[in-house]
Amino acid sequence: MFPYSTFLGPVFWMAMGAFVVIFFMGLAALLKDRQIPMNWWKWLLVVTWCIMLYIVVVGGFTLFGENETRAGLYFLGVFGTFMAVVGVALYRLLTK
Amino acid sequence: MKKKDKGIDRRNFIKLAGMASGGLLLGGAAGAGFSAGSSKDSYTGWGRTAYGKDQFFNRKSFEVDHPTYEQIGITRRIEYVEDLFKRNGEMRRLMFAGAGQAPQWRFEQGIESLPEPLKSYYEAHPGALEEFEKSLLMARKQREDWPKYRNKYLLADAYSNAHASPIMGQGAFPPAPQGPPEESDFRGVKTAVLKLKSPEHGSKLIKMITHTFGASLVGIAAVKSDWVYQGFLRGVGKTDFEVPVHWKNAIVFAVPHEWDSMYANPTYGNSYDAYSRLRFIAGKLEVFVKEIGYAARSHVPPTSYEIAMPPLAIDAGLGEQGRHGVIITPELGANTRLAAITTNMPLEPDKPIDVGIKKFCDKCKICAEECPSGAISFSDKPETVIRGYKRWSIDQDKCYTVWNSVATSHSRGCRVCIAVCPYSRKNNWLHNIAREVDPRDPTGLVASGLLAMQKKFFKYPGGQEYLPPPDGSNQTYLDAPDWLKTEEWFDL
Amino acid sequence: MHKPSNFRNWSILIVVALMIMAAIIHGAKVSEGTQRHYLEETFNASNCNFKPINANKWELSGLEPNCTGHVYFGEGYGYNGPVRVMFHTDTVGFIQFIVPVDHNETPSYFKKLEQHGFLNHMISTQIALYKDEEPVDMVSGATISSRAIQQAIRDGYLKGEQLSTQSKQIQFGMLELCILVLFLMGMLIHTKYGHSQRRLLRWSSMVLSVIVLGFVFNAHLHLSRIAAFLAGYFPDFFLYPAVYLLIGGSLVIALLSGKNVYCHSVCPFGSAQEILAKIGGGKPRRPPWHRTWKWVQYGGALIVLLYALSNSNPGLAHYEVFGAFFSLTGNPLLLGITIPVVVISLFVKRFWCRFICPIDGVFAYIRLFRNTIIQTFAQLLK
Numbered sequence: 001m002f003p004y005s006t007f008l009g010p011v012f013w014m015a016m017g018a019f020v021v022i023f024f025m026g027l028a029a030l031l032k033d034r035q036i037p038m039n040w041w042k043w044l045l046v047v048t049w050c051i052m053l054y055i056v057v058v059g060g061f062t063l064f065g066e067n068e069t070r071a072g073l074y075f076l077g078v079f080g081t082f083m084a085v086v087g088v089a090l091y092r093l094l095t096k
Numbered sequence: 097m098k099k100k101d102k103g104i105d106r107r108n109f110i111k112l113a114g115m116a117s118g119g120l121l122l123g124g125a126a127g128a129g130f131s132a133g134s135s136k137d138s139y140t141g142w143g144r145t146a147y148g149k150d151q152f153f154n155r156k157s158f159e160v161d162h163p164t165y166e167q168i169g170i171t172r173r174i175e176y177v178e179d180l181f182k183r184n185g186e187m188r189r190l191m192f193a194g195a196g197q198a199p200q201w202r203f204e205q206g207i208e209s210l211p212e213p214l215k216s217y218y219e220a221h222p223g224a225l226e227e228f229e230k231s232l233l234m235a236r237k238q239r240e241d242w243p244k245y246r247n248k249y250l251l252a253d254a255y256s257n258a259h260a261s262p263i264m265g266q267g268a269f270p271p272a273p274q275g276p277p278e279e280s281d282f283r284g285v286k287t288a289v290l291k292l293k294s295p296e297h298g299s300k301l302i303k304m305i306t307h308t309f310g311a312s313l314v315g316i317a318a319v320k321s322d323w324v325y326q327g328f329l330r331g332v333g334k335t336d337f338e339v340p341v342h343w344k345n346a347i348v349f350a351v352p353h354e355w356d357s358m359y360a361n362p363t364y365g366n367s368y369d370a371y372s373r374l375r376f377i378a379g380k381l382e383v384f385v386k387e388i389g390y391a392a393r394s395h396v397p398p399t400s401y402e403i404a405m406p407p408l409a410i411d412a413g414l415g416e417q418g419r420h421g422v423i424i425t426p427e428l429g430a431n432t433r434l435a436a437i438t439t440n441m442p443l444e445p446d447k448p449i450d451v452g453i454k455k456f457c458d459k460c461k462i463c464a465e466e467c468p469s470g471a472i473s474f475s476d477k478p479e480t481v482i483r484g485y486k487r488w489s490i491d492q493d494k495c496y497t498v499w500n501s502v503a504t505s506h507s508r509g510c511r512v513c514i515a516v517c518p519y520s521r522k523n524n525w526l527h528n529i530a531r532e533v534d535p536r537d538p539t540g541l542v543a544s545g546l547l548a549m550q551k552k553f554f555k556y557p558g559g560q561e562y563l564p565p566p567d568g569s570n571q572t573y574l575d576a577p578d579w580l581k582t583e584e585w586f587d588l
Numbered sequence: 589m590h591k592p593s594n595f596r597n598w599s600i601l602i603v604v605a606l607m608i609m610a611a612i613i614h615g616a617k618v619s620e621g622t623q624r625h626y627l628e629e630t631f632n633a634s635n636c637n638f639k640p641i642n643a644n645k646w647e648l649s650g651l652e653p654n655c656t657g658h659v660y661f662g663e664g665y666g667y668n669g670p671v672r673v674m675f676h677t678d679t680v681g682f683i684q685f686i687v688p689v690d691h692n693e694t695p696s697y698f699k700k701l702e703q704h705g706f707l708n709h710m711i712s713t714q715i716a717l718y719k720d721e722e723p724v725d726m727v728s729g730a731t732i733s734s735r736a737i738q739q740a741i742r743d744g745y746l747k748g749e750q751l752s753t754q755s756k757q758i759q760f761g762m763l764e765l766c767i768l769v770l771f772l773m774g775m776l777i778h779t780k781y782g783h784s785q786r787r788l789l790r791w792s793s794m795v796l797s798v799i800v801l802g803f804v805f806n807a808h809l810h811l812s813r814i815a816a817f818l819a820g821y822f823p824d825f826f827l828y829p830a831v832y833l834l835i836g837g838s839l840v841i842a843l844l845s846g847k848n849v850y851c852h853s854v855c856p857f858g859s860a861q862e863i864l865a866k867i868g869g870g871k872p873r874r875p876p877w878h879r880t881w882k883w884v885q886y887g888g889a890l891i892v893l894l895y896a897l898s899n900s901n902p903g904l905a906h907y908e909v910f911g912a913f914f915s916l917t918g919n920p921l922l923l924g925i926t927i928p929v930v931v932i933s934l935f936v937k938r939f940w941c942r943f944i945c946p947i948d949g950v951f952a953y954i955r956l957f958r959n960t961i962i963q964t965f966a967q968l969l970k
Binding site for chain 1: 107110111112113114115116117118120121122124125126127128129130131132133134135136356359522524525526549552553554555574575
Binding site for chain 1: 864867868869916923924927930931934
């Protein structure tokens with residue numbers, strides 16, 4: 001990822017790992033504040049959704065990186081919209 | 097009270113930090129994705145290493161006993177004039193004899209007055225002679241129009257010519273064989289032969305060596321006489337010959353074109369980058385095999401072959417035949433260029449593979465839609481039977497007319513079908529998912545989904561658009577890389 | 589109280605009808621002008637006289653040797669909509685040449701047919717052969733494309749000679765069956781079943797519509813389709829019964845019963861939006877300006893329709909996101925619009941239908957027509 005450095009790559013992924021932990025801590029706090037009860041399968045769905053969203057973003061930008069701009073936009077548009085719909089459905093399921 | 101306030105602050109801080117991290121994660125995802133897509137390490141065959149483990153597809157679970165082409169009826173060897181370049185070479189010799197000499201044949205004289213085997217070829221292929229005449233006209237127009245495009249494609253043309261330089265003329269490597277194969281293939285063979293531990297050892301060693309010479313893929317197949325040309329033998333000339341007994345095995349290997357220029361076909365791409373690398377590998381390998389005591393003969397592009405490469409490579413398990421007639425391999429897709437060494441060294445042949453490429457080509461048809469010449473069939477299944485094999489075949493003559501029509505300095509190919517092929521993808525996580533999952537899916541749903549995405553998401557300029565005006569607009573499949581764009585480096 | 593509103597309704601109905609008629613007439617003029625332009629471009633205009641026989645046929649006379657016989661203009665349906673061709677027949681009815689004049693197919697489309705010798709194949713066939721069938725074999729793999737040209741020839745010939753189609757087997761398939769079933773279910777929904785049965789019927793009908801009409805066949809009512817009908821481009825009934833079933837079924841039911849069955853449960857995009865609203869918990873929202881906005885929605889549809897008709901190009905009236913949603917077809921702008929439409933549909937039930945869809949305007953016109961006639965009769969009877 002950082003062609004001119006052997007140092008920045010590992011640092012980047014360490015930071016990403018830290019962000020994952022902080023993000024889920026913040027999410028847990030948020031859900032608690034909103035008084036949304038959580039259990040193991042709800043967490044599983046939430047984590048799955050987050051991973052899928054991550055993959056959609058990485059996939060779209062991989063295509064951008066390959067110079068396939070149009071494909072990247074379509075990829076983000078189609079799967080991003082799909083993830084938005086699933087996300088709304090998931091939120092409704094959590095707050096039911 | 098105060099404590100509670102502090103608690104709320106901390107909670108809010110965690111929530112805020114969490115949401116900010118979410119945003120940073122997505123940003124990091126975007127950055128990681130972009131770099132995965134643009135990483136030079138993903139340029140199979142041009143990336144980190146010629147034989148790095150991470151670029152290979154594990155063929156073990158897809159090996160089959162019979163390759164995916166279908167044999168029906170009586171097979172025969174390939175008449176040398178059935179090869180476009182040999183045929184056109186013969187025609188040119190007849191029509192453009194040396195200075196001051198009268199041509200031996202003109203178009204007005206018709207097919208009847210052509211010598212054999214040209215006469216029977218053109219009689220069996222109606223329209224082919226007209227197409228050849230058209231290609232000569234287009235070649236003249238191409239030369240006349242070149243000044244218009246010379247500046248725009250200066251770097252692309254220079255790049256192509258540079259790669260072509262080790263191929264042409266007297267100094268070409270490997271040197272052309274002299275004399276019959278029974279002499280030339282043994283010339284330079286060291287006589288003190290040690291006993292090879294086993295053919296498996298031989299295969300393993302040769303593959304390793306060939307990889308270190310720069311080959312991206314190496315396979316080994318027993319030579320099948322159906323793939324050997326008839327009527328012309330390098331070092332001897334025009335002759336009918338039996339397949340020499342010492343052509344027992346073939347070491348067939350592949351390299352890709354440089355990926356970015358390949359995607360910018362037809363005008364920014366070239367064939368010679370792969371050709372010259374293949375010739376270096378072949379020539380060195382020939383010497384290596386002779387040094388360890390076995391006969392060897394190189395078969396190298398563009399035209400120095402006694403064997404047709406794609407079926408040989410299919411037998412060796414490198415890939416399957418595509419609708420565009422080109423071999424498609426799991427690692428390189430259609431961006432696969434081939435050369436081979438025939439040898440009497442005892443080697444363990446590889447098994448052919450079935451990774452579903454043939455089935456995919458039945459449905460895809462993207463290359464047929466994009467082909468500027470209309471040479472590629474649209475049919476739902478291969479319909480043509482060529483020399484006893486039911487397989488895809490392209491209209492060579494139509495294809496060659498487009499070589500002479502695109503905006504290049506001279507006839508040096510088109511390669512659009514290679515660029516647009518959905519299998520021609522680099523080595524990154526996104527395409528590796530497709531590469532690994534699709535062949536393992538028995539339902540075909542993954543293939544249908546991928547094909548739908550391929551057709552809906554990706555940009556395809558469309559057949560004629562690759563041609564110069566007035567027929568098209570000199571489109572390339574993808575935008576050319578900066579390093580081939582003259583305007584980035586020179587004042588136009 | 590009835591009188592002024594009835595008067596207003598009649599004026600709206602008549603003014604809109606007149607505007608559409610004017611646009612059609614103007615479109616016909618434009619079309620004749622365009623046809624003449626094509627003729628002048630193709631033949632040597634100074635030595636050749638062109639006489640329009642009807643909207644599809646021209647007679648040629650003049651000193652030029654090839655300025656004899658007739659020229660026809662016809663239309664077929666390709667991948668991306670109508671394909672119009674011009675073709676010339678000599679005095680004894682052999683086709684001399686075929687030129688595509690207007691189409692939305694990919695650039696290489698006709699070149700490809702040419703390369704496969706398809707156009708050559710059709711040249712010098714007897715035009716009379718086209719009366720009952722399409723006589724030339726298709727280019728395999730480009731079936732729809734080559735069929736479109738043959739249809740266009742047949743269409744131009746039949747209309748030019750005012751012959752009636754009386755030939756073939758009707759192409760009745762899965763799609764047509766599905767449309768009939770959907771209309772039947774749609775009418776059943778409006779009869780007096782219990783609430784839960786109606787709900788079940790409606791939801792199964794919508795799911796069927798989304799899957800079959802939407803994703804499999806991508807069959808919708810488009811404003812451009814209606815524009816094509818108004819301008820007199822009728823696709824071959826025997827080949828495309830689905831088009832007639834969709835338009836006819838919706839219109840007849842709307843006129844007779846006053847119920848808009850199409851939008852309610854047949855339209856695949858309406859159904860898709862309803863499913864989205866179910867997912868997102870969307871509610872029907874009527875902001876205070878909704879009534880005023882309706883005029884913008886209908887007016888927009890009318891303006892686009894008039895624009896397309898007066899240019900004699902029904903394809904211009906295409907601004908629906910249906911194709912983009914179900915099969916990612918259409919220009920990038922429509923695709924870009926589709927994404928917010930889908931997301932908003934999660935929260936606003938049937939957002940597209942209520943705020944943008946031009947087809948709603950068409951049904952509003954029919955509803956107004958029906959109600960006004962009933963009102964007028966009621967007044968007369970009083």
